[in-house]
Amino acid sequence: MSRFTPQELESARGRIVPDVVAGGLRVLFCGINPSLMTAATGHHFARPGNRFWPVLHAAGFTPRRLLPAEQDELLSYGLGITNVVARATARADELAPDEFVAGGSVLAAKVERLRPGWLAVVGVTAYRAAFGDRTARIGPQRERIGGSRVWVLPNPSGLNARWSLDAMAEEYGRLREAAEAR
Structure with a gap:
């Protein structure tokens, strides 16, 4: 991974990182918003310490651990990535x-158009803020968006110390099993 100066990272503030999406995905993963590292590299979940890529593999979604630069390979597995809020910031x-509310509306329209399973x-906090569901918990939700089922997962940020890698992989694995059962 490239190293960036603080000035280079700061210049990525506000950038939009293109989604990795296609119609009919098994699972569309939705982050909160891009980090400055993600915006600087153009690759989702690129910040060192983010556990998305290791967890995705450990949960059985991918046959090997992908690097952020390999994000387009997700499409071959029926997976994609988007964000609730498109603009990059240093912190959520x-x-x-x-x-969050505006991003939830944009996300709902995107899901209705793409129709992922x-x-x-x-991130449960992002889901609650975007969709106004203060009672949401980690796991499958009652609400559907455009026919797509919704699952809230733990945030893979390295700052989320409440969830170990193994515990996150188990929860992501529950989603993988549900997606395969469809």
Whole structure:
């Protein structure tokens, strides 16, 4: 992975990182918003310490651990990536509540158009803010979006110390099993 100066990372603030999507995916993973590292590289979940790629493999979604630069390979496995809020920030707490609500509307329209089997939002706080569901918990949700089922997953950020890699892989694995049963 390339090394970036603090100035290079700061210049990535506000950038939009293209989605990795196609119609009819098994699972569309949805992050909160791109980090500055993601925006600088153009690759989702690129920040060192983010556990998305190791967890995806450990849960059985991919046959090997992919690197962020290999994100387009996800499409061959029926998987994709998008975000609730498109603009890059250093931290998710830089996003305003109205950005989450607006992002939820954009996300719902995207899901209705793409029709994945599952929308998997990584981060219960982001899901609650985007969809106004204060009672949401990790796991499958009652609500559907455009016919797609919804699963809230633990945030794979290295800052989310409440979830170990193994515990996250187990929860992501539950989603994989549900997606395969479809």
